[in-house]
Amino acid sequence: MRALALLALAPVALVVVAVPAAAQQTDTANQRLELLGTAPAACVLGTPKAASASNAVFATTGSSSGQITISQFVNPQTANPVASAVSLVLPVTCNASHQITVRSANGGLLRAGGNAANRQRSNAFADFVVYDLGIDWIGRSARQASDRGTMLVSVNDGGTGEFALRVATPAGGGPLVAGRYDDTIVVEFHAAN
Numbered sequence: 796m797r798a799l800a801l802l803a804l805a806p807v808a809l810v811v812v813a814v815p816a817a818a819q820q821t822d823t824a825n826q827r828l829e830l831l832g833t834a835p836a837a838c839v840l841g842t843p844k845a846a847s848a849s850n851a852v853f854a855t856t857g858s859s860s861g862q863i864t865i866s867q868f869v870n871p872q873t874a875n876p877v878a879s880a881v882s883l884v885l886p887v888t889c890n891a892s893h894q895i896t897v898r899s900a901n902g903g904l905l906r907a908g909g910n911a912a913n914r915q916r917s918n919a920f921a922d923f924v925v926y927d928l929g930i931d932w933i934g935r936s937a938r939q940a941s942d943r944g945t946m947l948v949s950v951n952d953g954g955t956g957e958f959a960l961r962v963a964t965p966a967g968g969g970p971l972v973a974g975r976y977d978d979t980i981v982v983e984f985h986a987a988n
């Protein structure tokens with residue numbers, strides 16, 4: 796939100812009077828001018844980029860989005876997942892206290908047409924894989940499994956720098972049904988009002 800400051804200037808009357816120099820007295824008029832501005836609380840995020848990746852590739856799909864593709868999701872001999880990891884960085888500036896929320900839309904990697912209740916186990920094929928999420932931001936870190944709900948981090952001050960998001964899929968855990976597995980991770984910065 797931007798505030799527009801208007802300045803009102805009162806007219807000043809100027810009178811010139813000629814008097815002898817020895818008896819000259821000057822009347823001084825003061826006028827006060829106030830300049831006001833408001834800096835609204837805001838967080839600005841830049842374009843994400845990959846800092847590191849193992850068995851995964853990151854591609855930017857827009858100024859505020861991207862896609863992580865796991866290069867080899869399963870072992871072709873066992874149908875068990877192969878480990879992968881990617882670390883992304885986003886330039887961020889927040890000029891006030893703020894909260895960060897990170898959430899998974901599915902709670903994990905869900906097979907298209909699959910059932911999230913059909914989780915990995917060693918003796919049956921599964922449709923769902925839980926992965927690990929981690930963040931680092933101006934001295935704060937948090938980590939949790941994708942199926943644990945929304946990750947919430949509160950920051951009492953403003954800050955600027957690189958926000959790091961880490962995503963890692965585990966190896967093993969049980970075979971997966973063939974198909975496309977996907978999820979959406981949403982990262983939000985909420986500036987204090």
